[in-house]
Amino acid sequence: MYRYDEFDYKLVTERVNQFRRQVGRRLDGELTEDQFKPLRLMNGLYLQLHAYMLRVNVPYGTLASKQLRRFAEIARKYDRGFGHFTTRQNIQYNWVKLEDAPDILRDLADVEVTAIQSSGNCVRNITSDQYAGSARDELADPRMYCELLRQYSVLHPEFSYLPRKFKIAVTGSPNDRAAVAVHDIGLRMHLNDAGRIGFEVLVGGGLGRTPYIGHTIRDWIEPEHILSYVEAILRIYNMHGRRDNIHKARIKIIVNQMGIDRYRELVDAEFGRIRDGALKIPEQEIERIERYFAPPDYETLEDATALLAAQRAESPRFDRWLQSNTAEHKVPGYSIVNLTLKAAGRPPGDMDADAMDAVADLADRYSFGEIRISHRQNLTFVDVRQQDLFELWQALDELDLATPNLDAITDIICCPGLDYCALANARSIPVAQDISRRFVDVDELAGIGELKINISGCMNACGHHHVGHIGILGVDKRGEEFFQLTLGGSSDQHASLGDRLGPGLPQEEVPEAIAAIIERYKGLRENGERFLDTYRRVGIEPFKEAVYGPDSRQAVA
Amino acid sequence: MALIRNGALVDDAYQWVGEDGALPASGAVLVPLGRWQSEREALLGRGDPVGVRLGSDESPELVADDLVHLSLVALEFPKFRDGRAYSYARMLRERFEFDGEVRAVGDVLMEQLHFMLRTGFDAFEIESEDPLGQYETAKAEFSVWYQPTGDGRPTATRLRHQGR
Numbered sequence: 001m002y003r004y005d006e007f008d009y010k011l012v013t014e015r016v017n018q019f020r021r022q023v024g025r026r027l028d029g030e031l032t033e034d035q036f037k038p039l040r041l042m043n044g045l046y047l048q049l050h051a052y053m054l055r056v057n058v059p060y061g062t063l064a065s066k067q068l069r070r071f072a073e074i075a076r077k078y079d080r081g082f083g084h085f086t087t088r089q090n091i092q093y094n095w096v097k098l099e100d101a102p103d104i105l106r107d108l109a110d111v112e113v114t115a116i117q118s119s120g121n122c123v124r125n126i127t128s129d130q131y132a133g134s135a136r137d138e139l140a141d142p143r144m145y146c147e148l149l150r151q152y153s154v155l156h157p158e159f160s161y162l163p164r165k166f167k168i169a170v171t172g173s174p175n176d177r178a179a180v181a182v183h184d185i186g187l188r189m190h191l192n193d194a195g196r197i198g199f200e201v202l203v204g205g206g207l208g209r210t211p212y213i214g215h216t217i218r219d220w221i222e223p224e225h226i227l228s229y230v231e232a233i234l235r236i237y238n239m240h241g242r243r244d245n246i247h248k249a250r251i252k253i254i255v256n257q258m259g260i261d262r263y264r265e266l267v268d269a270e271f272g273r274i275r276d277g278a279l280k281i282p283e284q285e286i287e288r289i290e291r292y293f294a295p296p297d298y299e300t301l302e303d304a305t306a307l308l309a310a311q312r313a314e315s316p317r318f319d320r321w322l323q324s325n326t327a328e329h330k331v332p333g334y335s336i337v338n339l340t341l342k343a344a345g346r347p348p349g350d351m352d353a354d355a356m357d358a359v360a361d362l363a364d365r366y367s368f369g370e371i372r373i374s375h376r377q378n379l380t381f382v383d384v385r386q387q388d389l390f391e392l393w394q395a396l397d398e399l400d401l402a403t404p405n406l407d408a409i410t411d412i413i414c415c416p417g418l419d420y421c422a423l424a425n426a427r428s429i430p431v432a433q434d435i436s437r438r439f440v441d442v443d444e445l446a447g448i449g450e451l452k453i454n455i456s457g458c459m460n461a462c463g464h465h466h467v468g469h470i471g472i473l474g475v476d477k478r479g480e481e482f483f484q485l486t487l488g489g490s491s492d493q494h495a496s497l498g499d500r501l502g503p504g505l506p507q508e509e510v511p512e513a514i515a516a517i518i519e520r521y522k523g524l525r526e527n528g529e530r531f532l533d534t535y536r537r538v539g540i541e542p543f544k545e546a547v548y549g550p551d552s553r554q555a556v557a
Numbered sequence: 558m559a560l561i562r563n564g565a566l567v568d569d570a571y572q573w574v575g576e577d578g579a580l581p582a583s584g585a586v587l588v589p590l591g592r593w594q595s596e597r598e599a600l601l602g603r604g605d606p607v608g609v610r611l612g613s614d615e616s617p618e619l620v621a622d623d624l625v626h627l628s629l630v631a632l633e634f635p636k637f638r639d640g641r642a643y644s645y646a647r648m649l650r651e652r653f654e655f656d657g658e659v660r661a662v663g664d665v666l667m668e669q670l671h672f673m674l675r676t677g678f679d680a681f682e683i684e685s686e687d688p689l690g691q692y693e694t695a696k697a698e699f700s701v702w703y704q705p706t707g708d709g710r711p712t713a714t715r716l717r718h719q720g721r
Contacts, residue, residue, distance in 0.1 A: 007713035011701035018698050022668065031668075038638060039668055121638070151703045151713070157675035158647055158706065161640025238644045239616065273652060278705030284718050 001062050001370060002147045002292045004112045012109045015116060015155070019043045020102035027099070042122060042160065044115025045101055049422050054096040055118040056108060060128035060146035060170070061089035061373040065360035068371055070111045072356035078104050082352040085341065087413055087464055088167075089127050089373045090118055094420050116154055121162045121249075123153035123234070127169045129177045130374035131336055133293060134382040136328040139189050140197050142172035144289045145226060148281060152227050159234050163241035164249035166234070167206075170199075179375055179491035181205045181214045182467055184251045185233060187226065188493075198222050203233060203263070204255030205495075207461035212252040213495050215260040217267060224286070225271075228279040232270040236263065296368040296383055301333025304386035311390045317404075318393050320442050324404035326389070335386050337367070339379040339401040340411055344436045346400075347429045348414040349377035358399055366392050376413055376452075378406070408445045409453060409518070410436040413464050417457030417474065418481075424457035426474025426481040431455055431510055438511040448518055451531045454489070467491035469532045470514065471498045483510050487517070487543055488535045499540050502548050513547045520546035559688040562658065562680040564696075566689055571608050571629060587631060590615050593623070601626055610662065613641045617649050624655050632678075634663035643676045650677035651707040670695035675706050 004012070019039070026036040046053040056071070071091055075083050078100050079093040086092055096104065105115060117124055126146045133141040149168060153159070159166070169183040180186025186202035198220045205214025221229050237251045240258070255263045312319035327336040339359065341349050351359075359379060363371045366388050367381035374380055379401075384392060396402040405411045412435060415421065417428030432455055439445060454468030458475075465471030471486035482504030489498030505513055520542055521531050535543070560569045571587040574580060580599070585606040593600065593609045600607050608629025609620055617630065624630075630649055632642035642661065649655040660680035661673050670681060670692055685691050702710050711719075 005717070007701045007716065011699065011703070011713070014699050014701065021694075035637070035666060035668070121640075154703055155699070156704055157672035158643040158704075159640070160672055161638055161643065161669075235644050239641055243639060243641075278707075278712075282714070282718060285714050288717065 001064060001143075002059070002289070008112070008151075009109075011155070012112075012114055012116075015043075015114070016102060016105045016109050019105060023098065023102055038120055038161070040098075040101075042117055042120035043101070043105065044118040045096070045098070046119060047422070048094065048420055049418075050420070051094065052096045052098055052101070053420070054093045054101060054104060054115060055086070055088075056091050056093070056113060056115045057118050057125040058089050058091060058113075058373045059150050060126050060132065060143055061130050061375075062132075062143065063371045063373060064111075065363045065369040065371065067111045067113050068356050068360040068363070070107060070113070072353035072360070074104055074107060075353040075356070082350055083356070084347075084416065085349040085351065085373050085377050085379070087375045087377060087415075087462065088118075088125055089130075089375055090125055091373075092416070094416070114154075117160075119165075120160070121164050121166075122160045123156060123162075123166045123168065126150050126153070127167070127178055127183075127375060129171050129173055130372040130378075130380045131177060131327060131382060132172060132372075133295070134329055134331075134334070134336055135173050135175075136330045137175050138173035138330070139191050140172050141293055142170045142187075142189060143293050144286070145187065145199075145223065146170050147289050147292070148227065148285075149230065152230070152279075159238060162234070162238055163243050164246070164251075166237070166251065168230070174493060176491070176493040176495075177374070179464070179467065179495075181493075181495035182207055182211070182464070182491050183214065185230060186214050190220065192220070196222075199226060201229060201233075204252040204260070206250055206252045207464055207466050208250065209247055209459050209461075210250075210253065211461065211466040211497050212256060213497065214252075215255065217260060217264050224281045224283075225275055227281060228275045228277065229267075229271055231274060231279055232267045235270055236266045240266070295331075298331045298334065298383070299385070301331075301385065301387075303332050304389075307387060308389065315390075317397075317442075318390060320404040320446065321393055321397075321402050322389065324408065324446070325402070325406045329383070331383075333386055335384050335389060337381040337384045337389070337392060338374070338406045339381070339396060340403050340405055341378055341401070342405055342411050342436060343400045343403045344410070344440045345433050346436070348412050348432050355399055355401070358395075359401070362392065362395055376407075376411065378411070404442050405445055407450045407452060409448055409451045409514070410439050410445065411452070412436065413452070413454040413468065415456050415462035417455075417463075421457060421462075423460055424474065425459075425476035426457045426483065427507075428455045428457035428463060428472075428474055431472060431474070431483060431507055434507070434511045435514060438515065448522075449528075449530055451518070452490075453514070464491065465489070466497045467495065468498060469530075469535070470517065472510065475504055477504065481507060483507060485510075485513060485517075485547070487540060488532065490532055501540065502544055505547075516546040517543050558682055558684055560660075560680065560682055561688055561692050562660075564692065571606070573610075585628070587629060590619060593620070597623070608658070608660075611645065613639050617645050617653065617655075621653055624649075624653055624657075627655075627657060629658040629660060629680075630655065631660040631662045634661060634665055634669075637664040637666050637669060643672060646673070646677040647706060667691040667695055671698055675702065675704075675708050675710070677706070677708060 202214035372380040414432040418424040456463035467489040486498030587608040610631040
C-alpha cells in the first residue's frame with residue numbers, strides 16, 4: 001500500500017498544526033462558530049446530537065494493521081471504546097471533545113492517517129473496490145489512480161469551497177463494488193483494443209433528497225489525463241453549481257438542469273485548455289506510485305481444492321461461511337475473506353477496540369498485515385492462503401466476525417440515525433437490529449440468497465436506501481417514526497433507484513413486511529434468480545399485495 | 558479595512574466610485590463591471606489606471622478582451638464560503654495571463670489567505686487588528702503543495718522527481 005514520503009508527512013504535520021491554531025482561535029473567541037464550522041468540517045469534526053463526531057479517512061478503504069491498532073487506541077483514549085465504519089470507507093468516533101481533536105489528528109498523522117476533507121464542501125475521501133488489487137475479475141488495480149486523486153484533491157486551493165460536497169469513486173472491475181454510478185464522479189476502468197487501460201467517466205450521480213444515476217460524460221480518458229479531466233469537471237461545477245439553495249447545490253442538480261450535453265461541452269472546452277498542462281501525470285510519477293502497489297510476496301501455490309473439500313465436509317458451518325463470505329482471488333491458492341460486522345443484534349459497522357486489535361493481529365498473521373473497509377460497512381482480508389482459511393474462520397468465529405451473511409438479508413447498510421445524528425428523523429439502527437434478529441437461521445439466509453437491505457434514518461440517504469434491493473427510509477410523521485420501503489434499487493454496474501412500495505410502516509411491522517416480501521419472492525423466483533432479478537421481471541404489484549394485502553391499490557392511492 | 562499587496566500594508570491607490578458616484582478628475586479608479594461596460598471609453602480617456610470589481614456571479618470571461626486595459630481586477634467574496642473567485646483568479650492568471658493586481662474583496666478571512674495566494678491573488682482587503690501578522694502566519698503555514706496552480710510554488714510531484 002502507499003506509504004508517506006517526507007512531503008506527505010510534512011503536509012499532514014502542517015495541517016495538524018494549522019488546525020491546532022484554528023481550534024485555539026475558536027476557543028479564544030477570535031473565530032465565530034459560523035467561521036469555524038467549515039474549518040472543523042474539513043478536519044472531520046461534526047457537531048452531532050450529543051457530542052462532536054470525528055470522521056477519519058481510510059483512503060480507498062485500505063488500512064494497515066498498525067493503523068487499525070491506532071484506531072483502537074483512539075477509541076479507548078478519546079472515545080467510548082468503539083468506532084463505526086461507514087459507507088464512505090471511513091471510521092467515525094461519536095464521542096469526541098473539540099479540545100482533544102488536534103491531539104487525535106496528531107496521533108493519526110503518526111500512522112499516515114488523516115481526517116482531511118472527510119467532511120465539508122470539498123473533495124471527500126476517494127473510495128474504491130474493497131477487493132482492489134486481488135479480485136480475479138478486475139482489469140487492473142485501481143488503487144494507484146485513487147492515490148493520485150487523493151494527493152490531487154488534498155488541500156486543493158481552488159476546490160475547498162465548492163457549492164457542496166464532492167465524492168469520487170473508482171472501480172477497476174466490471175463488477176462494480178464501489179457504487180461509482182451514485183457518486184459525483186465515477187471512474188470505471190475499461191480496456192481498449194490495444195489492451196491499454198483507460199476510464200469511462202460518470203458524472204452527476206448521487207443519492208440524498210434528489211437521487212440520480214450518473215451520466216457518462218466521457219467514454220474514454222487515458223490514465224495520464226484523469227487529473228486534468230477531473231479538474232475540468234470540478235472547475236465548471238465550482239463556477240456554475242448552485243449556491244442559492246443547499247439542497248440544490250450538488251453537481252447532479254446542475255448537470256441535470258443544464259443537461260449532460262451542455263455540461264460536457266463546457267467540460268470539454270476547459271479540458272482542451274488544460275489537458276497537456278501541468279496536471280498531465282508524468283510517467284515517472286505513475287511508476288513511483290505503482291511501486292507502492294506491487295503485489296505482496298505471494299507463494300507459488302495451487303488452489304487447495306481437496307483440503308477445503310475435506311474441511312467443508314467435516315464442518316457444515318465452515319462450509320456455509322466459505323460459500324458466503326469468501327471471494328475469488330486472482331492468484332492460485334489464495335482467497336479473499338470478508339469479515340461481516342453484521343452479527344445478529346449488532347449495530348451495522350460498529351466495532352469495539354478489542355476486536356480491532358484482534359483483527360489487526362489476524363491480518364498480520366493471515367493477510368500481509370492489510371485490512372480493507374467496504375462501503376457495505378464490512379472488513380476484508382484480501383490475501384489469505386486457502387490452506388489457512390479454516391484456521392482463520394475459527395479465529396473469526398470466536399470474535400463473532402464470521403456470520404455467513406455477506407450480501408444476504410442481514411448484511412445491512414445502516415446509517416447512525418437518530419441515536420447519534422442531528423439530521424435524522426428516525427432511529428435506523430434498531431430497525432437493522434430487528435431484522436438481523438428476525439433472520440438468524442443461516443440456512444434460511446442461504447436459501448434467500450443475495451438480497452441487500454439499505455437503511456437510512458432520513459432522506460439525506462447516508463444508508464443508501466435508494467440503491468438497496470430493499471431500501472428502508474425513516475420518516476417523521478407528526479412526531480412518530482415510520483419507515484418507507486423501496487424495492488429494486490442497485491448500486492452495481494446495472495445501477496437503479498428503488499421504487500416506493502407504499503405508505504410508511506411503524507418500526508415493529510418492518511421485519512414482518514420484509515418476511516412477506518421474501519415469501520412472495522420465493523414463490524415467484526425462477527431458476528434460482530436473485531430477488532433483484534425477480535423484482536425486475538415481475539414488477540412491484542405482487543410485493544405491494546404481499547405487504548399491504550389485496551386492497552393495496554386503494555391503500556396506496 | 559486594511560489592504561495588503563505583495564506582502565506589505567499599502568494605501569489603496571484606487572478610488573472606488575461605485576455604481577453612480579462621480580468620476581474624479583484624476584487618479585486611479587475601481588469600478589463595478591456594469592460601469593466599465595457602459596463607460597469604457599470615458600474611463601480609458603482619463604489616462605489613469607482602471608480596475609474592475611467583479612461580483613461572484615461575474616466571470617472574468619466578461620472582461621477577457623479588456624484585460625490589456627485594466628491594471629486591477631477585484632474579485633468579490635460575498636460570503637467566505639462562496640468559492641467561485643478561486644476559479645476566477647486562476648482563470649485570470651493562467652488562462653488570460655493577466656499580470657495586473659488580483660485583489661480579494663468582501664468577506665476575506667485569514668483562514669482563506671493561503672488558498673488565495675495559491676490561486677493567484679496578490680492583494681487582500683482584510684478586516685483585522687493585525688492584518689500583516691495574520692497574512693504572514695497564513696502564508697507560512699504550508700510548505701508542501703500537491704497541486705500545480707500556476708503560482709510558481711513547486712509541487713511535491715515536481716520535487717520528488719527533480720534531479721532523477
